[in-house]
Amino acid sequence: MLLTGSFYPGKIGEMDPSFSFTAFLGPSRIASGDLATVLSGVKPHFDADPGAPLLVFEDQTGRQVDFCLEGTVAEVVARAAPAPPRTGPGRPKLGVVAREISLLPRHWEWLERQPSGASAAIRKLVDEARVTHEAADRTRVAMDATNLFLTAMAGDLPGYEEATRALFARDRVRFAEKVGAWPADIRDYALLLSAELA
Numbered sequence: 001m002l003l004t005g006s007f008y009p010g011k012i013g014e015m016d017p018s019f020s021f022t023a024f025l026g027p028s029r030i031a032s033g034d035l036a037t038v039l040s041g042v043k044p045h046f047d048a049d050p051g052a053p054l055l056v057f058e059d060q061t062g063r064q065v066d067f068c069l070e071g072t073v074a075e076v077v078a079r080a081a082p083a084p085p086r087t088g089p090g091r092p093k094l095g096v097v098a099r100e101i102s103l104l105p106r107h108w109e110w111l112e113r114q115p116s117g118a119s120a121a122i123r124k125l126v127d128e129a130r131v132t133h134e135a136a137d138r139t140r141v142a143m144d145a146t147n148l149f150l151t152a153m154a155g156d157l158p159g160y161e162e163a164t165r166a167l168f169a170r171d172r173v174r175f176a177e178k179v180g181a182w183p184a185d186i187r188d189y190a191l192l193l194s195a196e197l198a
Contacts, residue, residue, distance in 0.1 A: 019035075019058050019060050020032065020033060020034060020058075020059045021034070021035060021038040021056055021059060021065070022038070022056070022059055022189060023042045023054065023055070023056045023057075024053075024054070024056075024153065024186075025045055025052060026053050027153075027185060027186050028183075029185035029188075030045065032059075035080060035081070036077045038056060039067060039073065039076050039077050040073050040077070042056065042067075043069055043073050047069075055152060055153065057148075057149055057152070057189075059192075060141075060145070061144070061145050061148070062144065062145030062146060062147070062148035062193055063145075063148055064148070064152050067079070067080050068080075138196040139170065139196055139197055142194055142195065142196035142197055143167060143168065143170070143197065145193045146167055146190055146193040147164065147167060147168075149190060150164060150167070150190060153186050154179075154182065154186060154190070157182050157183075157186070158181065158182075159179070159182075163178035163179050163190075167194060167197070170197050172194070172197045175194060175197070179191065
């Protein structure tokens, strides 16, 4: 059996409202786009056959997400919509949100000596790390997303293990070769997710 999971009601958890999604019915891609578009595309298939092998993936992470598809399309979309942003400490109007981090005493001592303050120093360090590691981070995210998708959709396909080895070796040419004979929609989505491989 190609799909080992099924589409069932569940909680989506926190989700970035800018994320896009792709839905599959078996090996066929049936919808892509924002949350409302994809759920509207999936709902008729669920209504026709609640046991149909429907799977939905976040395009940015490759993570499979589950939705409660009972009720009207409007009800389904409303239930799945991301929760409003948290309010509390910080400066939310400026996009600054307070969260707890744990540091060793030597880290706090260093931060307290910074002329701009601890928060500004941490923001500067994070921005510098983002620039320094941007390419590596994109590659890691692409590998993780592709692997999650392959695990859910391609485990029984020929060449799966070789494709996975090529993915983690960051060998784009060999990866494309190994997925080349797969069903077109699975192959194309796997190549899309892995596009950032270095």
